[in-house]
Amino acid sequence: MKKFLHQLIIFGIFLAVVLTALEYCARLSPDIYGRKIGHIKEHGAEIETLFVGSSLTAYGFDPEYWTLDRGYNAGFPTICFPLVWERLIKATLPHTPSLKRVVLELSYFHLDSSVDSIEMDTEWLNFKRLFFENGKPMDMLAFSSLSNMNYDRFPWSRGYMRVDSVGHVGGLETAKKQLLWNDRKEVEWTLGFVPENREVNKCALDRICADLRERGIEIVIVTTPVHPLADQLDVERQLSDTLEFVREMQRKHGVEFIDLYRMEGLTDDDFYDLVHVTSDSGARKFSRELNRRMRELVEMKASRVDTPAADAESETMSSATLAGMSNPVNLAS
Amino acid sequence: MTFTSIAFMVFMPVVFLLYWLLRRNYRAQNVLLVAASYFFYGWFDWRYMGLLAGYTLCSYCSGLLLGRTRRTGVRKAILWTVVALNLGVLCIYKYLDFFTAKFIRLAAMFGLQPDWVTLDLVLPIGISFFTFQALSYTIDVYRGRMAPHRGVVSFFAFMSFFPQMVAGPIERADSLLPQFCRPRRFEYAEGVMGLRRILWGLFKKLVVADNCAVIVSSIMNVPDIRSWWEFPLGALLFTFQIYADFSGYCDIAIGCGRLLGIRLSENFRLPYFSRNIREFWQRWHITLQLWFRDYLYIPLGGSRRGLGRMLVNIMIVFGLSGLWHGAATSYVLWGLYNGALLVVFTLFRRWRKRQIPEVMPGEEAVANSSGNRFLTGLGIAATFSLCVGGWLIFRSQAMSQLTLMVSRTLTLAQGEPFTKAMGLIPCVIGIAILLTVEIATRNRGYALDFSGHGLMGRRAVRWSCYILLVCLLITMRGVPGNFIYFQF
Numbered sequence: 001m002k003k004f005l006h007q008l009i010i011f012g013i014f015l016a017v018v019l020t021a022l023e024y025c026a027r028l029s030p031d032i033y034g035r036k037i038g039h040i041k042e043h044g045a046e047i048e049t050l051f052v053g054s055s056l057t058a059y060g061f062d063p064e065y066w067t068l069d070r071g072y073n074a075g076f077p078t079i080c081f082p083l084v085w086e087r088l089i090k091a092t093l094p095h096t097p098s099l100k101r102v103v104l105e106l107s108y109f110h111l112d113s114s115v116d117s118i119e120m121d122t123e124w125l126n127f128k129r130l131f132f133e134n135g136k137p138m139d140m141l142a143f144s145s146l147s148n149m150n151y152d153r154f155p156w157s158r159g160y161m162r163v164d165s166v167g168h169v170g171g172l173e174t175a176k177k178q179l180l181w182n183d184r185k186e187v188e189w190t191l192g193f194v195p196e197n198r199e200v201n202k203c204a205l206d207r208i209c210a211d212l213r214e215r216g217i218e219i220v221i222v223t224t225p226v227h228p229l230a231d232q233l234d235v236e237r238q239l240s241d242t243l244e245f246v247r248e249m250q251r252k253h254g255v256e257f258i259d260l261y262r263m264e265g266l267t268d269d270d271f272y273d274l275v276h277v278t279s280d281s282g283a284r285k286f287s288r289e290l291n292r293r294m295r296e297l298v299e300m301k302a303s304r305v306d307t308p309a310a311d312a313e314s315e316t317m318s319s320a321t322l323a324g325m326s327n328p329v330n331l332a333s
Numbered sequence: 334m335t336f337t338s339i340a341f342m343v344f345m346p347v348v349f350l351l352y353w354l355l356r357r358n359y360r361a362q363n364v365l366l367v368a369a370s371y372f373f374y375g376w377f378d379w380r381y382m383g384l385l386a387g388y389t390l391c392s393y394c395s396g397l398l399l400g401r402t403r404r405t406g407v408r409k410a411i412l413w414t415v416v417a418l419n420l421g422v423l424c425i426y427k428y429l430d431f432f433t434a435k436f437i438r439l440a441a442m443f444g445l446q447p448d449w450v451t452l453d454l455v456l457p458i459g460i461s462f463f464t465f466q467a468l469s470y471t472i473d474v475y476r477g478r479m480a481p482h483r484g485v486v487s488f489f490a491f492m493s494f495f496p497q498m499v500a501g502p503i504e505r506a507d508s509l510l511p512q513f514c515r516p517r518r519f520e521y522a523e524g525v526m527g528l529r530r531i532l533w534g535l536f537k538k539l540v541v542a543d544n545c546a547v548i549v550s551s552i553m554n555v556p557d558i559r560s561w562w563e564f565p566l567g568a569l570l571f572t573f574q575i576y577a578d579f580s581g582y583c584d585i586a587i588g589c590g591r592l593l594g595i596r597l598s599e600n601f602r603l604p605y606f607s608r609n610i611r612e613f614w615q616r617w618h619i620t621l622q623l624w625f626r627d628y629l630y631i632p633l634g635g636s637r638r639g640l641g642r643m644l645v646n647i648m649i650v651f652g653l654s655g656l657w658h659g660a661a662t663s664y665v666l667w668g669l670y671n672g673a674l675l676v677v678f679t680l681f682r683r684w685r686k687r688q689i690p691e692v693m694p695g696e697e698a699v700a701n702s703s704g705n706r707f708l709t710g711l712g713i714a715a716t717f718s719l720c721v722g723g724w725l726i727f728r729s730q731a732m733s734q735l736t737l738m739v740s741r742t743l744t745l746a747q748g749e750p751f752t753k754a755m756g757l758i759p760c761v762i763g764i765a766i767l768l769t770v771e772i773a774t775r776n777r778g779y780a781l782d783f784s785g786h787g788l789m790g791r792r793a794v795r796w797s798c799y800i801l802l803v804c805l806l807i808t809m810r811g812v813p814g815n816f817i818y819f820q821f
Binding site for chain 1: 353519521524525528796799800803804807
């Protein structure tokens, strides 16, 4: 028994040394998170608008069509607001002295994003949980994340990222079929309402807004386009709760809101699936529309500053935008 | 608590250390094993701990009662009561909803609308396995093959031994029970073997099975949008997935048993290298096949009552074997498919023997003759192909899905672009390592058996292999999923 335990301990030490070395090597490898953070650190002084969001932003927003100022797409293929705060905004603020605006993507299901699953969606060999659990969101270990052969499972990690791994499955036709299979109750596919995640994400988003406003940075919440078929996913509750939360942020922090949930002019060909626009035609249309709406917003704000009477107009605009946010009842009809 | 969870990584070392601290008192070790096993089982669903205890008490008491009387009528009554009880509970949990739904559908065809509802019961994990283990004990005592067991704790340990309770191997009382009734000594070689088997089992499950599962699900769950060539690919990957998943589980179970000084039965012997379908069933899920042979096939008459009866018996055994896997038409169909293959093989073998008896006395001769290597290879390839076909039936969730997959394959239907090509890389690497290691060590006791001399006998080489496997486990693991056989 003694010999057995002795050998086991020696082997354990040996294994730990090898894994640490591999971890170090893996951290040196390029990845989307490292690349984007690296870019922001290097060129942060030039960035005036930072686009933050999930894959919907990462692949859906093309800065080529941003004419307002110098923008940078810092989207990653998932979203979890505590991590957005800890790993992105806090990490980039010291390097972006010219930052005027943060455009935050908020689709109807983003507040439901799992906090745990992004940290690690497997129990097995969860290095972070084993050794680094300290109650704070933090990056995953690089070595562990190399297993991410689908590339979009641990987007916050240092795993490689494939550009074409957009979407939950890929293909609007697939999404349609999935809805069909949902009806048959043979395959579950939903982006469901998760109250506990909502609470955590709302707190984090509230904190992001408060902190950015304190620094004088403007915040614009944007809803990204969703295919009308997504209504079949029973999203009323998520939509109304998200809308309520946006209203609260407007009241508390004076954030701006642009609703492109039901953006016009998008066809089936512009969607990868129910919630992702394609990175070519879909992204082009979405980016142009976002740019146009932002220009309108900026011009309106400018005129508000010029004429006090513009305040009333601005209020009207804000309300109009809110009214435009997908009312589930209207959508269903 | 599955073998691949963090919880088990903590649970197993704690049990291991406590267990060997109690090495001077094997009864205390048994108490610890029972407590640990119920804790392990309760982790899945504590409500079914009572069910497991009930099964155990029922079998224990039936053994004692059978030991007290010699009157055939009474003994028969005890036996059939226990069989009815055990199978009754199994049927309620596993088949009641299935048959009720079928009945309602059948009645609807005749315009009837029976006012029945399905109960939507949650299937207790491992119920099929411990039911069969309990039955084998009672039947063996009835037959006089073993004496009734009197030690309560050791019997509970036998029925609930956590490494094999939820998904086998299905142990016989005469091989496992005596091991709980004698002192156990820790042996270095056994401990090392246990760890090696656990490591290999984890590799099979996490790298091979879990990676294949992603592709298989993406193909088989939505067959109406998949292209024709994806179904053979999906069936092929599922063939490796189910082997890696189940044999991986068994490797871990056997490894844990060895660490605790308990020997469990082997459940697999390179089944995909079988030369014919009969041999396949002698190498796949061995303990279940032996159970069916001893407690169903032979009592039905086996091969003693003529060819016709033997073929019927084969079909009955395989039909029930399919049903044992689950309450679904696809499982029954899979069982009947294998039964039919075995029937055809039996008839073919008899015909061959009559045609050229001096050249072909039996398939063993074919394998042993170096001149017939080609035929052996052909046999392996044909058997493997038939197995792949069988797994396609097994994996389909509904008959409509199976017919859709087959029809799309036959009509060369085109579907959406295949987006999982990158996911194939870890599958191919995993399968290649799996096959290489298992073929290379086929004449040894188990896959990572490095005992002996030569290069693999060196510690540096051995440890490098272990570390490589651990690295592969971390870097190439698939999306974690439960063991397939947990649902049975």
